[in-house]
Amino acid sequence: MKWLRALGNWLDARLKVRESIMPMMKHPIPRGAAGRMGWWYIFGSASLTLLIVQILTGIGLALVYVPSADNAYESLLALDYEIPLGWFLRALHYYAGSGMVVMVLLHMTQVFLFGAYKYPRELTWIVGVFLLLCTLGMFFSGQIMRWDPDAYWGLGVAAAMVGRVPVLGPSLVDLLLGGPIIGADALSRFFALHVFIIPALLLFLLAIHLWLVLKCGISAPPVAGQKVDPATYDAEYEKELKTGVPFLGEAAIKDALVSALAVIVVVVIAAVVGPKGPTDPPDPTLANVNPRPEWPFLWLFGLLSLSPAGAETFLMLVFPVLLIGALLLVPFIANRGERAPSRRPIAVLTVIVVVTLLGILTYQGATSPWSPRMQAWSGDPVPVRIVKNSTPMELQGALVFQFKSCRNCHALDGVGGKKGPDLTFVGTRLTRDQLIDQVSNGTPGGGDMPAYGKQISPAEMTVLAEFLTSLRPKGQPPARTAIAAPGKEQQK
Amino acid sequence: MSEDSSPSSAAEDVGQPTFSRRLLLWLAIAAGFLATLAVALPFVGYLFGPVRRNRIRWVNLGAISNFPKDQTRLETFDNPLGQSWDGVTAQNGVFVRYLGLDASNKDQFLIFAINCAHLGCPVTWFPQSGLFMCPCHGGVYYENGEHASGPPPRGLFHCVWRVQDGNLEIQAPHFPTLQNTLKDQG
Numbered sequence: 001m002k003w004l005r006a007l008g009n010w011l012d013a014r015l016k017v018r019e020s021i022m023p024m025m026k027h028p029i030p031r032g033a034a035g036r037m038g039w040w041y042i043f044g045s046a047s048l049t050l051l052i053v054q055i056l057t058g059i060g061l062a063l064v065y066v067p068s069a070d071n072a073y074e075s076l077l078a079l080d081y082e083i084p085l086g087w088f089l090r091a092l093h094y095y096a097g098s099g100m101v102v103m104v105l106l107h108m109t110q111v112f113l114f115g116a117y118k119y120p121r122e123l124t125w126i127v128g129v130f131l132l133l134c135t136l137g138m139f140f141s142g143q144i145m146r147w148d149p150d151a152y153w154g155l156g157v158a159a160a161m162v163g164r165v166p167v168l169g170p171s172l173v174d175l176l177l178g179g180p181i182i183g184a185d186a187l188s189r190f191f192a193l194h195v196f197i198i199p200a201l202l203l204f205l206l207a208i209h210l211w212l213v214l215k216c217g218i219s220a221p222p223v224a225g226q227k228v229d230p231a232t233y234d235a236e237y238e239k240e241l242k243t244g245v246p247f248l249g250e251a252a253i254k255d256a257l258v259s260a261l262a263v264i265v266v267v268v269i270a271a272v273v274g275p276k277g278p279t280d281p282p283d284p285t286l287a288n289v290n291p292r293p294e295w296p297f298l299w300l301f302g303l304l305s306l307s308p309a310g311a312e313t314f315l316m317l318v319f320p321v322l323l324i325g326a327l328l329l330v331p332f333i334a335n336r337g338e339r340a341p342s343r344r345p346i347a348v349l350t351v352i353v354v355v356t357l358l359g360i361l362t363y364q365g366a367t368s369p370w371s372p373r374m375q376a377w378s379g380d381p382v383p384v385r386i387v388k389n390s391t392p393m394e395l396q397g398a399l400v401f402q403f404k405s406c407r408n409c410h411a412l413d414g415v416g417g418k419k420g421p422d423l424t425f426v427g428t429r430l431t432r433d434q435l436i437d438q439v440s441n442g443t444p445g446g447g448d449m450p451a452y453g454k455q456i457s458p459a460e461m462t463v464l465a466e467f468l469t470s471l472r473p474k475g476q477p478p479a480r481t482a483i484a485a486p487g488k489e490q491q492k
Numbered sequence: 493m494s495e496d497s498s499p500s501s502a503a504e505d506v507g508q509p510t511f512s513r514r515l516l517l518w519l520a521i522a523a524g525f526l527a528t529l530a531v532a533l534p535f536v537g538y539l540f541g542p543v544r545r546n547r548i549r550w551v552n553l554g555a556i557s558n559f560p561k562d563q564t565r566l567e568t569f570d571n572p573l574g575q576s577w578d579g580v581t582a583q584n585g586v587f588v589r590y591l592g593l594d595a596s597n598k599d600q601f602l603i604f605a606i607n608c609a610h611l612g613c614p615v616t617w618f619p620q621s622g623l624f625m626c627p628c629h630g631g632v633y634y635e636n637g638e639h640a641s642g643p644p645p646r647g648l649f650h651c652v653w654r655v656q657d658g659n660l661e662i663q664a665p666h667f668p669t670l671q672n673t674l675k676d677q678g
Contacts, residue, residue, distance in 0.1 A: 070579025152581065156612035156667065157628070163669025170672035174542045180666030181571050183578035185542065284606065285568045285585035287616055290627050305629050309643050372630045374616055404621040409630065419630045442641055450632040450640030455622040 025252070028244030030220035030237075034251040037221035040114070041251065042258040043107035044213075048206075049259035050100040050266065054138075057093040058195070065145070067191035069184035069282075072147035076278045091270035097139060099266045101296050104135050109351060112330070115339030116219040119230040122331035124212040127205050129327045134202040136296055141194035143294045147187060148278035153291030155182050155190075161316045182284070217241070218251075222339035229336055288374055298365030299358045305370045306361075369418035376416045377405040383413045386424075390470065397467025400460045404452065412471075420449060427472035431479045435468045436461060547573060548677050549664040556599055556660050559590035564617050564635060566606070573664045586651055586662060587617055587624070589635065599655050604637050604648040605668050612667065615648070624648065649674045 012018050033041055064083055066075040079086035108128065111117055117125035140158075144151045155177065162176055163169045178185030220240055245251070280286055293301050300320075307315050334347075341348050373380070382398045390398065401407065409419040416422075430438065439461065442451035456464070469478050549572040559565070564587050571584040584606070591600040604624075606614045613628035623640060624633040631642035638647045649668040652675070654661050665674050 068577050068579075069575070069581050070577045073580070153613055153628075156607065159667055160607075160610070160612035160669055163671055169669065171543045173667065173669055173672065174544070175540070177667060178542045179575070180547065180573040181578075181581075181584065182667055183571075183581040184575040281580050283580045283583055284614065285566065285583055287566075287614075288627075289614060291613055305643075309645070312643065370630055371627055372625055374625065374627050377618070377620075405618045405623065405625070408625060448630070448641055450623060450634070450642075452621070454634070 024214060025248040026246040027214060027217075028241045029218045029247050029251055030240050031243055031245055032221040033218050034245045034247075034249065038251050038254050040110055040221070041218065042255055043103050043110055045255035046259050046262045047100055047103040047107055050096045050103060050262060051202075051206075053096040053263060053266070054093065054100060055199075057089050057096065058199075060089045061093055062195065067145070067187060067195075069147070069187045072145070072187060073278055073281050076146065080275055087275045088270060090275035091273065092267060093142075094276045095266045095270045095273070096263075097142060098295070099262060101135055101139060103262065104132055108132060109355075112347065113341045113351060114219065114222050115228070115334075115341075115344065115347070116222075117331045117335075118228045118337070118339060119233055119335045121212070121216050121219065122335055124209060124216060125331045126328055127209045127212065129324065131202065131205050131209060132327075133324065134198055134205065137198045138194065138202070139294055139296050141190045141198060144187065144190040145194055146276070146278050147282050149280050149282055149286060149289040150277070150291055150293075152182055152282040152284060153289065154293060155186050157291070157293075164313050165317060218247070219339075222341070224338070224340040224342050226339070227337050228339060290371070290374070292368075293365070295362070295366075299361035300365075301368070302361035302363075302365035305368065306364065367418075371417075372408040372419050373417040374408060376407040377402055380407055380412075380415045383415070386412060386471065391466070393463050393466045394470045395467075397463035397465070397470075400456070400464045401467055404456065404460075404464075409449070423468065423471055425472055425476075427469045427478050428476055429479055430468075431481055432465050432469050434479075434481075435465050439464065549573060550654075550656075550661045551664050552656075553586075553588065553660045553662060555658055556590070556655060557658070559588055559601070559660065561590050561592045564589040564602075564619065566617065571664050573666060584665065585614075586665065587648075588660070601653050601660065602637060603651040603653050603662055605651060605665050605674055607649065607668055608644055609639070609646045609648060609668075609670065610642070610644040612669070645670065652676045 032038075061079065064075055064079055064086060066072055076090070079090050081087070111125065111128070140154075143154055159173045159177055159182070163173045165172055174180070176186075176189075178189045217237060220237075280289070292298075304312060304315055338344055382402060387395060387398055406423075407416045409417040411418060411422040411424070413424050414422065426435070438449070439456065440451060440453040442449040472478060551569050551572065553567050553569065566585050567588045568583055568585045570582045571578075574582045586606060587602075587604045589602040591602060594600045608615050608626040608628065608631045610626065610629055610631045613626050615624040615626045615631070615633065617624055622635045624635075624637075626632070626642070626644070629643050631644040632640040633644070633648050634640050637650065639645075649665075650673075651665050652663040663674070663677055666672070668674050
C-alpha cells in the first residue's frame with residue numbers, strides 16, 4: 001500500500017493529473033442538488049455510464065464482426081453460437097444501447113421539467129439535442145449491422161423516404177446506399193457511420209456538453225417563485241455556491257449508485273433475454289418477411305402509417321426537421337422566468353402530451369394493425385363455431401373467403417388481419433347487395449380495400465355473399481336497408 | 493538553420509514584423525489553403541462517387557418458353573449492378589408475367605420490381621386472389637401492376653425487358669424510388 005502511494009506520488013509529480021482533475025471533481029454544486037432532490041440529477045451520468053458499456057462491448061464485437069455483405073450474417077451467427085460469450089456481448093450491446101436511449105430521454109425530460117435549460121445553460125441543451133440525434137443515429141446504424149431482413153428493408157424504407165426529397169432525391173439515395181442496390185456498399189457505409197463517424201461526433205459533442213456542465217455549473221433544484229433573470233442569475237448562482245458542496249461527495253455517490261444499478265439491470269436483461277437476432281439471412285427474395293423498425297422508431301412508423309396519404313411526404317421529410325428545430329428553439333423561447341414545474345403548466349402539459357403521443361404511436365407501431373397478416377389466408381382457419389351449421393353454399397363461400405386472402409385484412413372472432421373491420425358479425429351491418437358492392441368495388445377512391453370485381457367470378461361472388469350474410473349472432477336477422485316505404489312520413 | 497539564429501535576434505523578430513515575415517505568413521496561409529483544397533476536393537469527389545447514372549447490364553432470365561402464359565412468377569437472379577462481395581443481398585427478384593403474343597406477333601411481358609412503390613418493402617403475389625400485397629402498410633396491386641388500394645402513390649415499378657435469341661432479358665434493376673423508377677436507363 002505504501003509502495004503504491006509512493007508510485008502514485010512519483011507519477012503525479014510528473015503528470016500533474018491531480019491538480020487538474022481534482023478541482024473539477026470537487027467543483028462546488030448547489031447544496032440542493034446534492035440533497036434529496038439530487039436523485040433527479042442521475043440520468044445524465046447513467047447515460048454516460050451506459051455509453052462506456054457501449055464503447056467496450058462495441059470494440060469487443062468489432063474483434064469478430066465482419067462488415068462485409070457476404071459474411072456479416074455468418075459472423076453474427078458465430079458470435080451467437082460459437083465464440084464464448086459472444087452472445088452475451090451482442091445482447092449487452094443491444095440492451096445497454098436501449099438503456100442509453102431511455103436514460104437520454106429521461107435526462108432530457110428532467111432538464112426540461114426543471115427548466116435547467118434556461119440561462120446560462122442554453123448551449124448545454126442545444127448540444128444535448130445533437131447528442132440525442134447521435135444516440136438515435138447509433139441505434140439506426142446499429143440495426144443495419146444486424147444484417148438480416150429487418151436491416152435490409154430498414155435500408156429500403158430509409159432509401160424510399162430519402163428518394164422523395166424534391167429534385168435531389170435520387171442522388172441522395174445513391175449517397176445513402178453507396179450504389180444502385182442495397183448490398184455491400186450500403187453495409188460498409190453504415191459500418192463507417194456506426195463505428196467511426198457518429199461515435200467521433202458523439203464523443204466530441206459529449207466533451208463540449210461536459211465542459212459546459214463544468215463551466216455553467218449544475219443548476220439548483222427549482223424553487224417556485226425564484227425566477228431566472230439573465231441580468232442577475234450569475235451573481236445569485238455564485239452566492240448559492242458559497243454554501244455549495246463538492247460534487248465529489250453526496251452527488252457523485254448517487255450518480256455512482258444509479259449508474260451501477262443501470263449496468264446491473266442491462267447485464268441481467270442481456271443474460272436472461274439473450275441477443276436480438278439475426279433472424280433470417282438478408283435475402284431480398286425471401287417471401288413472408290415482416291420488416292419492423294427498432295423500438296425508438298416505432299412511433300415514427302406508427303405516425304407515417306396512420307397519417308393521410310396526402311400528408312405523408314410532409315411527415316417524412318419536413319416534420320422531423322420541424323421537430324428538431326422546435327427542440328433547438330426551446331431555450332430561446334423561454335430562457336428566463338420560472339423554473340419550477342408547479343409554475344410552468346404549459347411545460348408540464350407539453351411533456352404529458354408528448355409522452356402520451358409517443359406512447360400511443362409506439363404501441364400502434366408495435367402492434368401495427370394496418371399491416372396485413374400475410375399468412376392468415378392459409379394459416380388461420382375459419383372458426384369451427386362459425387361454420388358448424390353452415391349450408392353447403394355458405395361453406396363454399398367460406399372457402400372463397402380464405403382463398404381470396406380476405407382474411408389477411410379481416411379477422412373472424414378476432415383472429416386474422418386487423419387492417420379492415422372484423423367481419424364476425426358483418427351480416428348484421430351490411431345487406432347482401434351492400435356486401436357485393438363493397439367486395440366488387442372496394443373502398444371508393446383507392447382507399448384501404450382493393451376492388452375484387454375482376455378477381456372474383458359470379459359464382460364465387462354468390463357463395464361469398466351467402467357466407468358473409470350468414471355471419472350473425474344466433475337469432476339475429478340479417479341487415480336491411482333503412483328506406484321508408486314510399487308515401488309514408490318518416491317517423492321522428 | 494537553428495545555429496544561425498541567436499536568442500537576441502529572435503527577440504527582435506517578434507517585436508517588429510519585417511517584410512519577409514509578413515510574406516512568410518501569407519505564404520503559409522496560401523500553402524495551407526492549397527493543401528486543404530488538395531485533400532478536400534478529391535475526398536469530396538470520392539464521397540460523391542456513388543452518384544452516377546446510366547449503368548446498363550442485361551440479365552438473362554431464361555428461355556421465354558419457360559414462362560407459362562398469364563401466370564405471375566417470382567424470378568430470382570444475381571444483380572450485376574452490385575459488388576462481388578454482396579453475398580445473398582445480390583440475389584434480387586422480379587415478378588414476371590407472360591402475356592402471350594400481341595397483334596404484331598411479338599411476345600409481351602409484364603415485369604415488376606419486387607419493391608412496393610410506397611416505401612420499398614417486398615410485395616407478395618397471391619395467385620388465388622390475383623393481387624400483390626405489401627406486408628408493411630398494406631399496399632395492394634392488381635395483377636397488371638396497377639395500384640388497387642392502400643398508401644402507394646402509384647403502381648408497381650416496371651422493369652425494362654427485351655427478347656434476345658429466344659431468351660427474356662431485363663435491364664438489371666437498381667433500388668427503385670418514386671423519382672428514380674426503372675425506366676430505360678439508355
